[in-house]
Amino acid sequence: MKFLPVFVQTLMRRPHRALGALFWYATGRRVRARNRLRMVAAQLPHAYQMWIDTIERRHEAVADAKTAAERWLRRPTFTIVISVSTADEHAAVLASLRSVQAQCLPDWAAIIVLAEGDRRSFPTSDARISVAEARAQDAAQALDMAIALARNDYIVPLAPGALLSPIALYRYAEAILAGDKPAILFGDHDEIEHRRRKRPWFKPQWNAEMFLAQDYVSPACAVHTADARAAGPIASDLADAALFALLLRVSGAASARIVHVPFVQVHLAQVLPDNQAARVRAAARHLVDARAIVSAGPHRSVRVQWPLPDPAPLVSIIVPTRDKEKLLRACVSGVLSGTRYRNFELLVVDNGSVEPDSLRYLDTIQEHPQVRVIPYDLPYNYSAINNFAVAQAQGDYLCLLNNDTEVLDEDWLTELMRQAVRPHVGAVGAKLLYDDGSIQHAGVIVGMGEAAGHAHRFLRQDDPGYFRQAHVPQYASAVTAACLVVARDKFLAVGGLDEERLQIAFNDVDLCLKLDREGWRNVYAPAAVMIHHESKSRGKDHSPAHIDRYMRELGVLQQRWGTKTHADPSHHPNLERSSETFVIRL
Template structure:
C-alpha cells in the first residue's frame, strides 16, 4: 500500500482513528479489500449525487467474482426496504455515504471497533429521516468475493451483534435471530418485534356465499389454533341460499365473539368488506378469504407485532397451496400486466431469489386473502374501492394507496397459512365477467401507470413477464429515466 501511495497521490494509508481529519470530501465510499469496483462505479455514484443533492446513502447492485475473476450470480436489489435490510443486510459492502451522516452516526468509531459493510449502514440509516435520501442505482457496480468458510462464523456473530444493537436503539424489545445465510455467506435474520402492551382487539372479516365446509374449516382452525385471543370474527353472508350453510351460519351467531352479517346485494368484494369494517370494533382489521386455513398458532401475533410499528401500513402473510407449495409470497406491481405473485409454486422452505421467500421484506402490495392493517389507516385511505374495483385488484389498489399515504407495507413468511385459492368464486370466463375484468385492468393502468412500471421493490433488471426474478432481456432500465426520476 505504501508503494501505491507513492505512485498515486490519491491513495493514502491512514489508521481508522485518523479518518475524521483525513477525509475532506463531502461523500465517502466504503468497500472491502478483497472485492472489486466496476470501472463505471464512481461515475454512477457521482451522477446520483449530482441528480439527488440530498442523497445521504447511495448503493448499487452487485455480483460475485471468482478467484479467476469470472463474474456470476448478479444480485438485483430493491430500492430502500428497511425490513429487508434488517433481514439480509442487502445493501452490501459497497456504499457511498454523505460525510455529515458519517459524523453524526459516529462511523469512524464503529470502524475502529471492526465493523464494516452493512454493519456500518445500521448506524447511518438511523440518521436519515427521509427515505428519498437513500438512493439505489440499479446497475451492477461491485463484484464480491465469497467469504472463506472459516470467516463466515465470525461474520455472522458480528452481523448479529450489529443488528441487535440497531434494534436496541430504534425498536427496544425487538430480538434478532439468525435465520440462515445465502450461498456467499451473507447471514439472514428474523426480527421478532414486541407485541403491543394493551393487546388491542382485532376484527377478522370473512365474506362468503354458501361454502359451509370451507367457512367451517376457516373459522374452526382460527378458533382452535390462534394464540392471540382478543379478536372478533365478522362473517359476511353474501346471499347464501344453501340450507346447510344457512344452518351453520345461524349456529355461529350465538357465539360470543362471532357476528354474522347478511348482505343480499350483488357480489362486490370491496363493499362487503367496507360495510363490515363499519360494524367492526377492532383496532386492527384482518381481511380474510373464506378459504384460508390456519396452521400455526402465532400467525396473528406475528402480523400484529409488525403492524403495530410506527410507519407500517399493510401486513401480508405467506400463503401455501394445500400441497405445501407457495401461493403468495408477495405481489409485484406491473408483473404480468397489473400485478402478479412472486415465488409462486416454490416449496414452502425454498429461499427464493435473495432469500425473499423466507425473509421479512417490504413490498408495494400483498394479497387481501389475508392481510392486517390498523383500522385508522383503512379509514384514512377510504377502504377498498367499491365503485371501480368490485372484484379484481381492489387489494392492489388499496395497498398502493396506503403506500402513497406514506406507509411501508410489509410481507412476513412467519405468518404462514393455507389458501384453498378461489375455491368458491370461480373463474372470470363469462363474457360479463370478462368485460368487468378488462374495465378494472383499464382503471388500474390509468390510475397507477407509473407504479405499475416502476415498483420500487422490484429491480428494473428483472422481467415483468414471469414470477421468478428472471433477467429482463432487453433490460427495462433506462439511464435517462433514472436520472429524471432522481432529479424529480
C-alpha cells in the same frame, strides 16, 4: 432487447422455442416474438452473459461516462477503503487496487488498513494509494481509522478481492449530482470466478425494513464521509458486521437520503462470510429504544419482532363466505383454536348461502362468543361486502381474511399486528402458500404484467429463491387482501375498498396504493404464514364467466395508477416485468 443476437444464442440450446419466436417475428408480431424469446433466454445458464453482451455493453458505457464527466463543473471525490485481516489477502488487495486504478473517474484516493502485526508493504507508484500507519485490532477499528483518515466527500468500502466496475465511481458521482446530498448510495453487485461474472443481484430500492433483515447494501456502497464520522465509533463486538452497523446508524438519521444506483457496481471475488450473529447484535443495539425483540431469522436473516401495545387492541377478522362449508370450517376452526392473539372478534359475512350443510354450520358457529354471522343479501361484490362488515366491526384493527385460507401457525395474527400497530405502517400482508407448500403470495409487485403480480410465486417454502427476498420482511407497494391487517382509522381515511369500480379484482392493490399515497407504508410480513386455496370459493378471474368484468377492473387499475409503465421500487428494471419469479430481463 435486440432480437437477432439473442435469437442466435437461444437457438443453440432451445431450438424449438427459438424458432417459434422467429415465426412471430417474421409474421410481424414482434412484441409477442420478443416477449417469447426473452422468457426462454432468461432461463438459460448463460443468460447473464447474454445480458452483459447485449444490455450492459460496458465498453460503450465507459466511453460515454468519460465524455459526460468532462462536462461536469464539479466532481464528487471518493476514498476507497480496503481492510486487510490475513496475509493470504495480499494478492486479492492488489486485484482490488487495479480495479480502482482503472476507474474512468480519477477523483479518488485509496486507504489500506492492515491488521495488527501485519508489516507488509503495498508498493505502488500511484500517490493516491496509501497504507495507514497504525494497525487495526479488528474490522470495526479498521473502519473507524479509515473514516478518520478520509479527506474526500464519500467513502467506498471494498472487500479484499472485490473489483469495482470501471464506471462505478462515475455512477455514484452521477447519482450524487442528480439531487440533494445522499448519506448512502448503494449499487448492484455480482460474483466473479475464473474471470467470469455470475449471480447478479439486481436489488430493490432502499427498503429500511428489508435492510434490517438482510444486509443487501454493504457489498456495493458509498457513505458520505461527514455522516460516517457523525455516526461515531463502532464497538469491537460488532467487528464482523462493522459496515452494517455503520450503515444502520447513518440511515437511521431522520434527514438521511439513501439512493440506489441501479447498475452492477462491484464484482465479489469470494463469498462473504456469514456474519448473522454480529448483524443480530448490531440490529438489537440499534433498536434498543424501540423495545423490539431481535433474533436470528431464517436463511441467515435478522428477525425483528416489533412490540405490541398492552393491552393488545381488538382485531375484527372479516371473512366473507357463500356456501363451501368445508372451506369455511377449516378457516374458522383455525382462527378460533389456532390463534395465539386472543383479542379478536370474527365476523363471518354470509353472502346468500343456500346449502344445508353451510346453513347448519353458520348456525353453529354463532354460538361462539367471539363470532358474529352477518347476512349480506346483495349480489357478490367483494369490496362492498368488506366495507359493509367494517361498518359493523368493533375493533380498532381490521383483518380481511378469505374463507379459503387455513391457519398454519398460531402466531399468524400476532406477527401481522406487530407491524400494523406501528404508526407509519398501512396494510400488512402474510406469506401465503399453495396446498403443496409453494409460495402463492410474498408481496405484490405493482406494474408486473402491466398490472400487479405476486412476488416469488411458486417458490418452494424451503428454497431461498432470489437472494432470500421472499423470506424477509419488507415494505411493499401492496399486499393481498386474502390475509391483510390494517388499522380501522387508516382504512376509513382512504375510503376503504372501491365497491363501485373495483368490485372483485385489484381492490386490495388499490387500497394499498391509497394508503401509500397518504404516507403509510405497506409491509409484507413473512413470519405470518397461512395456506391459501386460491380462488376456490369464487373461481378464477380469467374464466369465461368472469373475463369481461376482470378486464374492466384491470382497465381501472391501469388508468388510475399507471401500472402499464409503473416501476415498482421492489423490482429492479433489469428483472423481467412479465415474470413473478425474478428472472433477468433480456
